[in-house]
Amino acid sequence: MRILYVEEHVExxxxxxxxxxxxxYEVVSANTVSEGVRLAETxxxxxxxxxxxxxDGTGFDLCRQIRTFDSKTPIIFYSALTRDADLExxxxxxxxxxxxxxxxxxxxxxxxxxxxxxxxxxx
Numbered sequence: 001m002r003i004l005y006v007e008e009h010v011e012x013x014x015x016x017x018x019x020x021x022x023x024x025y026e027v028v029s030a031n032t033v034s035e036g037v038r039l040a041e042t043x044x045x046x047x048x049x050x051x052x053x054x055x056d057g058t059g060f061d062l063c064r065q066i067r068t069f070d071s072k073t074p075i076i077f078y079s080a081l082t083r084d085a086d087l088e089x090x091x092x093x094x095x096x097x098x099x100x101x102x103x104x105x106x107x108x109x110x111x112x113x114x115x116x117x118x119x120x121x122x123x
Contacts, residue, residue: 001024001116002025003027003028004028006029006030007054008031008032013027019108033062040069048075048076049112050075051077076108076111078108097115
């Protein structure tokens with residue numbers, strides 16, 4: 001299963017890739033909205049994990065752009081933004097889940113598994 005993780009901090013990308021790699025996931029990382037869009041358009045992913053803040057925009061912008069060409073692949077926000085307005089913006093942009101960084105770190109893999117099962121019709 002391939003995951004696209006778009007986060008401006010390279011260290012965070014490496015940590016999540018290592019963590020999810022132990023569960024058999026392949027994590028492809030991007031650090032900008034533009035790179036995230038390019039990878040999402042040209043690759044096949046089981047889920048997208050997005051940060052709220054990126055170097056060249058927001059995860060909300062990226063989520064809306066992804067939804068213009070991919071309406072089905074689950075999108076999870078993993079962000080330090082904790083205001084209700086941020087959670088609402090993510091849902092309005094097309095995300096299915098919102099996890100708080102770093103508190104929800106151990107919830108990422110179960111959330112990915114649950115959402116992918118739901119999309120594949122086996123859960």
